[in-house]
Amino acid sequence: MNTLTIQKLSKTYKKKYIVNNIDLHINSGEIIGLLGPNGSGKTTTFYMILGIIIHDSGEIILNNNNIETLPTYSRARLGIGYLPQDNSIFRNLTVFDNLMSIAQIQKHINKKERYQYIINLMDQFHIRYLKNNIGYTLSGGERKRVEIARALIAKPQFLLLDEPFSGVDPISIQDIQNIIKQLQTYKIGILITDHNVKATLSICERAYIINQGVLIAHGSPAEILNNTYVQQVYLGEVISF
Secondary structure, three states, rough: OOOEEEEEEEEEEEEEEEEEEEEEEEEOOOOOEEEEEOOOOOHHHHHHHOOOOOEEEEEEOOOOOOOOOOHHHHHHHHEEEOOOOOOHHHHHHHHHHHHHHHHOOOOOOOOHHHHHHHHHHHHHHHOOOOOOOOOOOOOHHHHHHHHHHHHHOOOEEEEEEOOOOOOHHHHHHHHHHHHHHHHHHHHEEEEEEEOHHHHHHHOOEEEEEEEEEEEEEEEEHHHHOOOOHHHHHOOOOOOOO
């Protein structure tokens, strides 16, 4: 089993804690939420795991190996994938070429194998009908599916999803939820941060709630929703599925 563990992770800016002693743990095949109000430190935590932001203290451990000193690209090679909130596909390439542009980096498979791999991937994520569509013509939901499929080409052990439900309609949200749950069959650990609390908690096994840089709650979706302090500082009201 693959594991990603964050221990006592902290970051300060102008002598003020943005993130303060955050602990977090993900196993392969788990879907975990990282939630909190705007400015709570979620994105900073994401970026520290990826190596985009350098932490001040704490440990980032992948499969019992400390990776905190490694640059972003080295962490990616070891299996930490990232899907940003912003549009990450090439707008002027077809869906097929978007996928192939990443597959070509994988030197261990030949051209024929790459082609078949892309076809299989499109079938698995139900985007083969979009094969020849140009990136900028895709709907929000279609784009998300292509982006997630493309992220899998590097065969990540863990995938960090930043606002996967942002900018898509309710029907597409359900579609993306199903795709994220499908990733469990690949034994990929998923960490999600999103403003859509209901959409996130409805597919998570556990969630971490951050407020003002501090971890204030951790538990199952039911435990999070029934936590009166979380309701007070974040949820505002009881959410039901």
